[in-house]
Amino acid sequence: MDHRSGELGIITRGSLLEGMEMKLNPNRSVEDIKAGKFVVIEGEKHLFFSMITDVRLEVTNPQILTHPPSRENTLLRQVLSGTSTYATVILRPMLALERVENSHLINPTPQPVKTIPTHFALVYEADEEDVSRIFGREALDRKYFNIGKPLDMDTPVCLNLDRFVERSNGIFGKTGTGKTFLTRLVLSGLIKNEKAVNIIFDTHNEYGWGAMKETGGNRQDFVKGLKQIFGNRVAIFTLDPDSSRRRKVQADHEVLIGYDQIAVEDVIPLQDELSLHPTAMEAAYSIWARYKNDWLDTLLERGEEDIQALADELRTHPESLAALYRKLRRFRAFKFLIPKTSEDIIQKIMEYIDKGIHIVLEFGKESSMLCYLLVANIITRRIHELYVKRTEEYLATQNPANRPKQLVITIEEAHKFLNPRASKQTIFGTIARELRKYYVSLLVVDQRPSGIDDEILSQIGTKIIALLDDEKDIQAVLTGVSNPTGLRSVLASLDSKQQALILGHAVPMPIVIRSRDYDEQFYKDMGFLTEKEREEKVAADIEALFG
Amino acid sequence: MKETHIAEVIESNTTEMIAQCRDLHCSPPFGSFVKVKPTSTSVEGAGFLIYGLVFNVMTNSIEPNRRAVAYGKTEEELRNEQPQIFELLKTEFQAHLVGYQDQTGIKQILPSQPPRIHSFVYTCSLEEVREFTRQSDYLHTLFTISRVPPDELIIATIRNSLEAHAEDAHQYLIQVGKELSRLLREDYDRLSSILRRIAP
Numbered sequence A: 001m002d003h004r005s006g007e008l009g010i011i012t013r014g015s016l017l018e019g020m021e022m023k024l025n026p027n028r029s030v031e032d033i034k035a036g037k038f039v040v041i042e043g044e045k046h047l048f049f050s051m052i053t054d055v056r057l058e059v060t061n062p063q064i065l066t067h068p069p070s071r072e073n074t075l076l077r078q079v080l081s082g083t084s085t086y087a088t089v090i091l092r093p094m095l096a097l098e099r100v101e102n103s104h105l106i107n108p109t110p111q112p113v114k115t116i117p118t119h120f121a122l123v124y125e126a127d128e129e130d131v132s133r134i135f136g137r138e139a140l141d142r143k144y145f146n147i148g149k150p151l152d153m154d155t156p157v158c159l160n161l162d163r164f165v166e167r168s169n170g171i172f173g174k175t176g177t178g179k180t181f182l183t184r185l186v187l188s189g190l191i192k193n194e195k196a197v198n199i200i201f202d203t204h205n206e207y208g209w210g211a212m213k214e215t216g217g218n219r220q221d222f223v224k225g226l227k228q229i230f231g232n233r234v235a236i237f238t239l240d241p242d243s244s245r246r247r248k249v250q251a252d253h254e255v256l257i258g259y260d261q262i263a264v265e266d267v268i269p270l271q272d273e274l275s276l277h278p279t280a281m282e283a284a285y286s287i288w289a290r291y292k293n294d295w296l297d298t299l300l301e302r303g304e305e306d307i308q309a310l311a312d313e314l315r316t317h318p319e320s321l322a323a324l325y326r327k328l329r330r331f332r333a334f335k336f337l338i339p340k341t342s343e344d345i346i347q348k349i350m351e352y353i354d355k356g357i358h359i360v361l362e363f364g365k366e367s368s369m370l371c372y373l374l375v376a377n378i379i380t381r382r383i384h385e386l387y388v389k390r391t392e393e394y395l396a397t398q399n400p401a402n403r404p405k406q407l408v409i410t411i412e413e414a415h416k417f418l419n420p421r422a423s424k425q426t427i428f429g430t431i432a433r434e435l436r437k438y439y440v441s442l443l444v445v446d447q448r449p450s451g452i453d454d455e456i457l458s459q460i461g462t463k464i465i466a467l468l469d470d471e472k473d474i475q476a477v478l479t480g481v482s483n484p485t486g487l488r489s490v491l492a493s494l495d496s497k498q499q500a501l502i503l504g505h506a507v508p509m510p511i512v513i514r515s516r517d518y519d520e521q522f523y524k525d526m527g528f529l530t531e532k533e534r535e536e537k538v539a540a541d542i543e544a545l546f547g
Numbered sequence B: 001m002k003e004t005h006i007a008e009v010i011e012s013n014t015t016e017m018i019a020q021c022r023d024l025h026c027s028p029p030f031g032s033f034v035k036v037k038p039t040s041t042s043v044e045g046a047g048f049l050i051y052g053l054v055f056n057v058m059t060n061s062i063e064p065n066r067r068a069v070a071y072g073k074t075e076e077e078l079r080n081e082q083p084q085i086f087e088l089l090k091t092e093f094q095a096h097l098v099g100y101q102d103q104t105g106i107k108q109i110l111p112s113q114p115p116r117i118h119s120f121v122y123t124c125s126l127e128e129v130r131e132f133t134r135q136s137d138y139l140h141t142l143f144t145i146s147r148v149p150p151d152e153l154i155i156a157t158i159r160n161s162l163e164a165h166a167e168d169a170h171q172y173l174i175q176v177g178k179e180l181s182r183l184l185r186e187d188y189d190r191l192s193s194i195l196r197r198i199a200p
């Protein structure tokens, strides 16, 4: 065994269930020990990769607490420190790696932890090799994507993107903790390494083109959107072309949705937002029963004057019908909703998806929750339908050429779609539940995970969690995590920006990271070329072609 | 420089020795280190350099059954008027054996043989004290001496050795303090009292 450096302390006691206790070396300051730090316990037969979950001050003698040394009595303080007064660090072993006897080699596959290290096993800071051994390296395989670094370390932690896209995933954290930045990082990884095609429902116009970055002062900086980094591999669809133009965004496509493309199912999830009574929903179904795709057009056309006649015709309650009309009347104000469209937006989206082009759907000024819910539902429901059909075709033919491209749909404010009530009614609930049977999965971004249905939360494959301070939210994100005790304190002690706990399917063990900087270097790593670089490259290509 | 001895061993056992000082009232201080040089390097088993710690100093009559008597005069008057009475007095000290030095270095262990009678006793130089007190294991044997209050002995010993650690006095005190803290396990009050009195 090569000799490790960075000794932190020794294991004094512990259990599989509660984690291990380490006595901190007297020469280490307890204030350097951070919750979430990645450490290694060198057991007799295994290395235990662990996370610091708690830190505690201890005294051997209660007398000390009755008469604590005064401030001036530095000698007494220093004498006591590390012996009579010391720090205990609670570690949670997350993975074990077998040490091969009498050899430098280590059996390379990390195993779940089924035992604990012996008494007085030494504990070290993890080193670079540990990190890359566990989390992989970008250079090894395109499935690895650098998402950040462990606390106090300088080696990248990688997400396994292949595993990431196998499930729906979540990015959580209070407002301002870096969710959107993390999401852009993850999406960049998926785009760069071509692991999935993305549709991003971008209510706040932060993903496509130039998003704001808080700088702490009054000054505001902008960061690049995905379209700026990835060029024509990303298309911007907009609901509000005026707004896009004003923001100097080159939108690729304007989204127009015909009334005939809106199904009753698309309105059901708006019940809360519109405070629609269930009887109004019944009325909607009764119009649909007769008018099918023209139901909404009919309601909005005849609602003003002719509602009684319509009620008679449908044999339904005029009050419910009138209530429905009064609520849905608001649709008329949406510029992107028109009675008939010449082109099916869904077809358009599918064309892009088939070409592997990622879509950022900007809402411009149409940023009301009502609008967001409505559009996301309409589009997702229909795309999902197409995906189901395509998957069935693929399964029937088993022709690899028919295999649908993995699709990831990103939604912010996810609890609006996935709260216990909505998740049973919306397409998003269905997608989250069916895993990726139909090659569609979700990337849900939310600041209030306690609002999301437990059942959905427990289906989420990989969670990237920034600071949360509401106990309910912390509990919610740890739903379905075995033995979550230690992780609670880790979550509550994250920095308020750019730090996150990652756990689940795409990482071999939970780890706290400082997320990768989303900056010039990152754009470059993603293949972005500045104007000048591009010109040079073109010149070089020409040179290469024509000599 | 040739060292001159300050005393001569007149009684010894496995853990202690008594030495008589060359000059009246000229004992090494309470809580200071002394060394006993081997009588002869050629004599087999004549021993190693042995270190002791002075824990008791006494001055009394050279005649076993006589005591000095009170004269009611100052020492100066007495020296002028009856100088002979000082000839009848001797100063002795008791030292606890705290370790020895063999070819491999200093050991804080009792020597296998006590110092021989009539060996000469010397004070330890600052370097020797520094070398010896690099470790603090000897401290625990000081608690076993019952004839003097051990805390007093420890305080005196540490204060005396402090000069030898002038360069890193604070570090030295922490090291010693930690050893004491270990030895006094359950007695925080006693520890803090000792430390308070040690501090320069």
Ligand SMILES: Nc1ncnc2c1ncn2[C@@H]1O[C@H](COP(=O)(O)OP(=O)(O)O)[C@@H](O)[C@H]1O
Residues within 6 Å of the ligand: A173, A174, A175, A176, A177, A178, A179, A180, A181, A182, A212, A213, A214, A215, A497, A498, A515, A516, A517, A518, A519
């Ligand atoms: N990876 C990162 N790189 C650079 N800055 C970041 C990063 N993560 C967070 N930040 C900073 O934190 C601020 C808030 O991040 P944001 O993603 O907008 O938070 P949220 O979406 O959770 O409200 C950003 O404006 C930026 O200044």
Ligand SMILES: [Mg+2]
Residues within 6 Å of the ligand: A176, A179, A180
């Ligand atoms: Mg955000």
